[in-house]
Amino acid sequence: MKVQDTKILVVDDEIGYRKVLSNALTERGFYVKTAESGEEALDEIKKQEYHIILVDMKLPGNIDGLELLQRVKNLYNPSVLIMTAYGGIESAVEAMRRGAFNYITKPFNLDEIILNIDRIIAQQKIIEENKYLHSELEKVYGLKRIIGSSREIQKVLNMISRIAFSAATVLITGESGTGKELVARALHFTGNRKDKKFVVINCATLSENLLESELFGHVKGAFTGAIKDKKGLFEEADGGTLFMDEIGDIPKSVQAKILRVLQEGEFIPLGDTTAKKVDVRIIAATNQDLLKGVQEKEFREDLYYRLNVINIAMPPLRERKEDIPLLVKHFIEKYNKKANKHIKGISPEVEKEFYNYNWPGNVRELENVIERAITLTNEDRISVNVVLPLVKKEGNPEVSENELFAQPYKEARRKAIDSFNVKYITNILNKMNGNVTYAARESGIERQYLQRMMKHYHIKSKEIF
Ligand SMILES: Nc1ncnc2c1ncn2[C@@H]1O[C@H](COP(=O)(O)OP(=O)(O)OP(=O)(O)O)[C@@H](O)[C@H]1O
Ligand SMILES: [Mg+2]
Secondary structure, eight states: OOGGGOEEEEEOSOHHHHHHHHHHHHHTTOEEEEESSHHHHHHHHHHSOOSEEEEESOOSSSOOHHHHHHHHHHHOOOEEEEEEEGGGHHHHHHHHHTTOSEEEEESOOHHHHHHHHHHHHHHHHHHHHHHHHHHHHHHOOGGGGOOOOSHHHHHHHHHHHHHTTSOOOEEEEOSTTSSHHHHHHHHHHHSTTTTSOEEEEEGGGSOHHHHHHHHHEEOTTSSTTOOSOEEOHHHHTTTSEEEEETGGGOOHHHHHHHHHHHHHSEEOOBTOSSOEEOOOEEEEEESSOHHHHHHTTSSOHHHHHHHTTEEEEOOOGGGOGGGHHHHHHHHHHHHHHHHTOOOOEEOHHHHHHHHHSOOTTHHHHHHHHHHHHHHHOOSSEEOHHHHHHHHSOOSOOOOOHHHHHTSOHHHHHHHHHHHHHHHHHHHHHHHTTTOHHHHHHHHTOOHHHHHHHHHHTTOOSTTOO
16 A cells, blocks of 8 residues: 555544644645544544544543444454553553554654554555455466367467466457456466466556556656656566557557567656666457558557567357357356356257357357346246347447446446446547547547547447437
8 A cells, every 4th residue: 555545544632642643644645634532533434444543542522542443443444553641551452452553652752653654554565465466366266267178278278388487478369258368367377477466457448648657657747647656567567467458559659668668678657767677478468450450550560579479369259169068057157156046057949049149249248148147047047038138139238237236346347437438439429420539629538549449349430320
């Protein structure tokens, strides 16, 4: 956790202490609020979660420091630092027993408080990192997550095992929903970088400037709004892997900088003067034809060859229909668990339907169909009348709020944003009779960015009416 993101609540009835602490901590960049009593502190905590709470043991009213500690710990798990007068050490020790981080006797000097806060932040950082590692590992048992018995998938799995331990750049190509990200994760988590970070960036959904500052970071003052130094994702991924999704959408100016990282292993943060060295394995993915981009001079040829050291081409699902039964079984188990159901499988008619369908959205579409079918099915098996309306629909179907809320936050947010973007862009283009320049001006979206989003969501300006 960074200093600026750390919220501290100071609870003390003496205005002198509140002022001194609030000033000193604000000056160091923390977000600080104060409260005079336990009651007020609880009100404040209900409004927002504080990471660190400084609590005086003796407080007016019905809630003293010990009681406040107890109540706060029942709500969530912030780090509580106790402040106590010299005579109150016994109860401070009791507070420690009940989960306070430490206690400090009054009068204290500020350094002591700061030292404790630094320790808390260091500790919270370790907890965060562990959580991160855990959740990333959970999402991935590497190869085992990739389901399929077809020769095509077996070839992909072999390839992954062969190259996971190399640092060579990999380009994963394939239609949307074929499992490109899954393969990228498998490469990272089966290789020797697995204890370092796997960082993902979606190059299609950021404007040119944002993309640059996300990737390379910036120093304070590099541009209006750069109020502090910011680490870029290349640095974040140092020692690990950077997964650059939708690499085909990178503007040319950024392409040159990425090439430099690939060639020299270094980059210069925005507004900085010296280069930074990093050791990052790059895995890129695209569902576009990059070679066509090269021919049309939209994608640098030298970058293309640097990225395409190893190519993994994900076959579309319609070319490996023998994988459908295994995938169906896998997704039924997954969503049974989620919905707490015991559906056994699909009916023979559904099997036939699935076999005949050509799955434009590939495995992701199959997964979505199963997920929805499970929520709609109350029998032993998923029947064809449940499935038909789900597979015949083209394009990006609306997702209901209930469905969204049943999914992990990240996934839900992505779907909500996608659906919103499609609606917003279609609407503004309609309003401007399909004129992209006008639409960009009207909406305040950078024109190039709008165009990239249109490409990403397959929205064509002429087709709009
Ligand atoms: N072979 C597979 N086995 C199990 N699950 C798979 C497989 N292929 C894809 N999936 C699942 O399908 C979904 C889409 O996969 P993924 O996100 O990797 O696709 P993608 O190729 O990156 O798509 P896009 O180009 O749209 O980003 C994920 O939920 C993934 O877990
Ligand atoms: Mg993807």
